[in-house]
Amino acid sequence: MSRYDTVVTGGRVVMAGHGVVRCDVGIKDGRIAALAEDLGPSDGDERVEAAGRVVLPGGIDSHFHIGIYRPIELDAASETESSLVGGATSVLSYFRTGQHYLNKSGPYREILPEVLASTAGQAYVDYGYHIAIMTTSQLDEIEWLAAEAGVPSFKYYMFYKGLNLAASSADAASYTMSDSYDFGHLYSMMERIAAADAEHGGSGRVSLSIHCENAELIKLFIERVRDAGKPPLETYHEARPPLTERLSIHEAGVLADAARVRINLLHLSSDEAMTATAQVRQLYPDLDIRAETTLHHLCLTYDMLEGKGLGGKVNPPIRTRRDVDALWRGVISGAIQWVASDHACCLEELKRDELWPAQPGFGGTALLYPVLLSEGYHKRGLTLERIAELASTNPARAYACYPRKGAIAVGSDADLTIVDLDLEQVVTPELLHSAQDHTPFAGVSLRGWPVRTIVRGRSVFADGDVIGPPTGEFLHRPLAARPAVARV
């Protein structure tokens, strides 16, 4: 019998805090059991050759929407398959009551088990959930969610208010299925989350993620641009301008400072959002504020998508080159802590051909490492170590998964992606292995793709094909350290 179940040999391994190290990886019982200079083929029952390749920690796509527009079971299978393509081995998915998802409201003590039962056995990668507290009575569930249910991360949508949600037909109350979704609700939520963090945060950060856009301003700007005759995605950008993001970030900062809650500013999309984030950090220097941006906000402009339909409609909108450049500056400086896809499988039929009724969102998880490698490493000199932090280590730390996830280290789960830094491919829907029948990234050429993705020691994706079963497990956070691998 070999010492290890699998050995990954010959690769250059990217380790947070250590840089890129030439070493082999010994895997036993789904965990990393050894990092050594020369494991031989006889040391493992299976050998994965990684010579000439880079071994990165499996990505943690921490902004995801399993089941927003399709049944959870279907999305959990097809969309986590898509994650394998981009080197993600875990996803953290947002769930809320209200319209879309399960299209109902009620206590999470009843609904969360339903969500977990629907996901179980379907996912190709490990998965956790963030929960949006939508109603007053759900506030009482925060303590239980954080301390017992494995969900120490929550969400608030600052633009779910007013009569009209981005000109779609729904009013906010029927959309959220809540009559209390306002700043009073947000502040109460912050207090409860801060209390849960004070009580339980020692074993893993308890935090609130915030979608920063402002409904009243969106309403005004929609009326201003509705009939201006500009191309649809430019119109959408102007209908939800960066000003709304800037205002919401400041509002979130004031309330978070008062409630002393840890916050995550989601999918920052603009130069103004970056400035506002820097200002809020300066105003409240001891507040724990982390910032996220998305692959599409780092990679696309509305100009690039002109004439290509409404597939690129998303909240906040795809913006300008100036905004893309500002976000990259934030990524490179460290002002942004992680990059995620905000993956929402949204079929062409839900986009239709009219801007306002088109559903927002699209998939992108298959591009997690490819965008960072192509646009970050190759084009902007971002180091591989920083890329591993942005895609894996930092979201793992923020969302109570570290160090079982987010690190190539002895004792961590053997979640790895093996990358060919020079493989260049032009994005097509087929390449992404998603159920989504279009992609706004179509035609974009990216250099640097995973050629193998390993989930807890098992190769699940190799050379463009899925080769293993969906063995993803629920990440009950904070992830407890596992007992040490038996000495071999």
Ligand SMILES: [Zn+2]
């Ligand atoms: Zn989202």
